[in-house]
Amino acid sequence: MGIGDLPPPSATPSQPRNRTKRSWTWEHFTNIPGNRENPQARCHHCGALCGCHSKKQGTAVLIVHLRGCQRYKMSMGEIKKMVIPQYSEKLVRDMLAEMIIEDEIPFTTVDKRGFRKFVKTIEPQFPLT
Numbered sequence: 579m580g581i582g583d584l585p586p587p588s589a590t591p592s593q594p595r596n597r598t599k600r601s602w603t604w605e606h607f608t609n610i611p612g613n614r615e616n617p618q619a620r621c622h623h624c625g626a627l628c629g630c631h632s633k634k635q636g637t638a639v640l641i642v643h644l645r646g647c648q649r650y651k652m653s654m655g656e657i658k659k660m661v662i663p664q665y666s667e668k669l670v671r672d673m674l675a676e677m678i679i680e681d682e683i684p685f686t687t688v689d690k691r692g693f694r695k696f697v698k699t700i701e702p703q704f705p706l707t
């Protein structure tokens with residue numbers, strides 16, 4: 579068994595990728611067929627129409643749009659989605675303490691029946707002791 583017996587490395591023809599003229603922006607836009615004089619593309623994210631005449635505007639307009647498109651940014655994670663805070667007993671306690679101090683509410687308020695009812699309504703999980 580010599581080196582010459584080794585099978586030739588599997589021939590993987592390195593096909594050059596078909597370089598299309600289409601810009602990456604077309605992943606975010608759909609060309610609206612129809613008006614050849616004034617072609618438009620619709621943003622996948624917000625549905626806005628942008629002029630995309632290959633001679634007049636090219637895809638620059640589309641890129642400019644994406645830069646300003648809130649929904650696109652959101653989808654790219656640039657804008658943090660609103661995080662709905664999970665119920666946290668500590669947070670409720672902290673907020674309660676803060677409210678008492680800030681609004682100078684007497685501490686005995688938390689023992690009042692009306693207040694307890696109120697808390698039970700907005701947060702039934704909160705243990706009022």
Ligand SMILES: [Zn+2]
Nearest residue numbers: 621623624647
């Ligand atoms: Zn958009």
